[in-house]
Amino acid sequence: MTSRTTQTLKIGDREFDSRLLVGTGKFSSNDSMKEALRASGSALVTVALKRANLDSSEDPFANILDFLETERYLILPNTAGAMNAEEAVRIARLAVAAGLPNWVKLEIHPDPNYLLPDPIETLKATETLVAEGFTVLPYINADPVLAQRLQDAGAATVMPLGSPIGSNQGLDTRSQIEIIVEQARVPVVVDAGIGAPSHAAEAMELGADAVLINTAIAIANDPPAMARAFAKAVESGREAYEIGLGSTSKRAEASSPLTAFLGA
Amino acid sequence: MKLSFSKIFETIDLQGLSEISAQTRTSEVQRVLNRGEANSLEEFANLISPAAEPYLESMCRLSQAVTLKHFGKTMRMFAPLYLSNECVNVCRYCGFSRHNDIPRITLSIEDVEREAKLLHEQGFRSILLVAGEHPKYVSNGYVESVVRRLSQEFPSIALELGPLEASGYSPLVNAGCEALIVYQETYDEDTYQSLHTAGPKKHFSWRMDTAERAYQAGFRRLGIGALFGLHDWRREAISLACHAQHLSRTCWKAQVSLSLPRMRPSAGEFEQVEFLPDHHFVQLIAAFRLFAPKAGITLSTREPAPLRDGLIPLGITSMSAGSSTEPGGYSAFDESSFTPIDEQPGEQFHIADERPPAVVAKAIANAGYEPVWKDFDQSLLSEQSAKEPINRPDDQTDKADPVESLDPLSC
Numbered sequence: 001m002t003s004r005t006t007q008t009l010k011i012g013d014r015e016f017d018s019r020l021l022v023g024t025g026k027f028s029s030n031d032s033m034k035e036a037l038r039a040s041g042s043a044l045v046t047v048a049l050k051r052a053n054l055d056s057s058e059d060p061f062a063n064i065l066d067f068l069e070t071e072r073y074l075i076l077p078n079t080a081g082a083m084n085a086e087e088a089v090r091i092a093r094l095a096v097a098a099g100l101p102n103w104v105k106l107e108i109h110p111d112p113n114y115l116l117p118d119p120i121e122t123l124k125a126t127e128t129l130v131a132e133g134f135t136v137l138p139y140i141n142a143d144p145v146l147a148q149r150l151q152d153a154g155a156a157t158v159m160p161l162g163s164p165i166g167s168n169q170g171l172d173t174r175s176q177i178e179i180i181v182e183q184a185r186v187p188v189v190v191d192a193g194i195g196a197p198s199h200a201a202e203a204m205e206l207g208a209d210a211v212l213i214n215t216a217i218a219i220a221n222d223p224p225a226m227a228r229a230f231a232k233a234v235e236s237g238r239e240a241y242e243i244g245l246g247s248t249s250k251r252a253e254a255s256s257p258l259t260a261f262l263g264a
Numbered sequence: 265m266k267l268s269f270s271k272i273f274e275t276i277d278l279q280g281l282s283e284i285s286a287q288t289r290t291s292e293v294q295r296v297l298n299r300g301e302a303n304s305l306e307e308f309a310n311l312i313s314p315a316a317e318p319y320l321e322s323m324c325r326l327s328q329a330v331t332l333k334h335f336g337k338t339m340r341m342f343a344p345l346y347l348s349n350e351c352v353n354v355c356r357y358c359g360f361s362r363h364n365d366i367p368r369i370t371l372s373i374e375d376v377e378r379e380a381k382l383l384h385e386q387g388f389r390s391i392l393l394v395a396g397e398h399p400k401y402v403s404n405g406y407v408e409s410v411v412r413r414l415s416q417e418f419p420s421i422a423l424e425l426g427p428l429e430a431s432g433y434s435p436l437v438n439a440g441c442e443a444l445i446v447y448q449e450t451y452d453e454d455t456y457q458s459l460h461t462a463g464p465k466k467h468f469s470w471r472m473d474t475a476e477r478a479y480q481a482g483f484r485r486l487g488i489g490a491l492f493g494l495h496d497w498r499r500e501a502i503s504l505a506c507h508a509q510h511l512s513r514t515c516w517k518a519q520v521s522l523s524l525p526r527m528r529p530s531a532g533e534f535e536q537v538e539f540l541p542d543h544h545f546v547q548l549i550a551a552f553r554l555f556a557p558k559a560g561i562t563l564s565t566r567e568p569a570p571l572r573d574g575l576i577p578l579g580i581t582s583m584s585a586g587s588s589t590e591p592g593g594y595s596a597f598d599e600s601s602f603t604p605i606d607e608q609p610g611e612q613f614h615i616a617d618e619r620p621p622a623v624v625a626k627a628i629a630n631a632g633y634e635p636v637w638k639d640f641d642q643s644l645l646s647e648q649s650a651k652e653p654i655n656r657p658d659d660q661t662d663k664a665d666p667v668e669s670l671d672p673l674s675c
Binding site: 025026027028029030049050051052053054059060061062081082083087090091094110111112113114166167168215218219 | 332333334335336337338387388389419484512516517518519558629632633634636637638639640641643644645
């Protein structure tokens, strides 16, 4: 499918052909993941470092990185499992030492149940890692003030959640995301909770620069087909945004205006 | 002021909840299933009721969907590594019980390494260290040394030992442990007292509050469970659900995982009180999933292969495989098949699924799930926890009887 959008996604110093970012967890096999990633057309995929073997040895039992085709996409290491800034910073540094890009998706969630991000620790880790030259993409609750603080700290994107990870509830935080988009100085990537292509299209239509999908693709009956469905939704949502959607109104426009007496 | 679970548990109307379960109407089951989750202990009691039995298929479908959403198509793999079968406790149902005439052994660090290497070769990066309770042979220093020796090769180390104070756990967390597993065995205090007749394990509430002390010391995963077969299974299940609910509220940074082990044959020839049949076992798993959607649920090799394979897509998130329950047991396995050659006389209990790990992994893949061998990294563990506990207790008032004050050998 040829993209009709006019603007490419630029994060940090890199440009990406696709506005669909994909996560690599929850797939039924590494092969299934590999196929779905290809089908998504994504140029940026994120992987939990806790699943990978970070020393130099080859480990057939922790080889998720071997299934990620680095010629197709940039690997975005994420810090899932970190409960505070110190842990996230440590694992980001280890990733670089292991030869991965110095890009990091910060996921700091002390609560293992809802996996909601800790705003304070996320800001701290962003400050530290930006100072060390990392390109930092923080996953956050949809909090506009936090988004501003992170941009001040040098974050390359902000990644507000639509709803809790894995919930498939869509854009529960829509009104907050709208404020974040309106105020954004960096790309806004809506991350988490997007369960259907229509949710992804909605996020793109309201002006998000990209979306990140994982669960909805990984647990689909046919992950590659679902990845393609999301790619189309992201594309069409973006096109509509760039064209400019008509405004909506709850009131009908009267055919006989009250001000008709004023004449033409 | 926060109360520990043993205090909360005293206020729970178990009899009332059991009656709710016994008297559940079909419409109540349907209401919970229509919503897709059990939001209270009462609704959990509805799901384990006789009235819910005809809805087992619906419950399993819901359980599958909820598990997929939160855990994806993955299965975390682990294996137990038994360090010692020395034990000062008398537990009538356990193969390690003090008076049982079995060969007793505590592995040297070198022996532990040999066993660990065998498990590592099979793929395991997550291990559960298990030992009987014996202050002389299984000292904290010994366990800490073992953990330090293994933490380079095993990103995830869990412990199942005699309960300790939080201060006893801290050095073990700092050495590289991620999870603590402690089963209450039975939540019925009278039954508990009749089964645990000597040793520090006699202390019902001290054991009950173990998970909270472990949390204070910084453990990230807390495993709890009941041993089904010792008492009425519905009462045990309601108690366990109550415990899980309490921990998820008070230990909010820890993941709670549940185990529902059923009695297996062991030395001592204990006759179980109430057998939990397969269909009730499956009902229980689905009910727990709908009550605690984000809790891990572990399935061990206690269960036979066909049942384990059937349960893979129904709510389980973690499985052991190729297990030996005897210290040094893996070294006595057949090298090529990784299965026991002979009887293991020093085992805690006899397992039912003796398939080697690769065969179990294949069964998981055939079910459409990925066996995940590594899902944690030692680099995540905070160095700061080496200096102080990371989860400050809200409350210092509810100290249970410290084991240190007991003389276990004189019990």
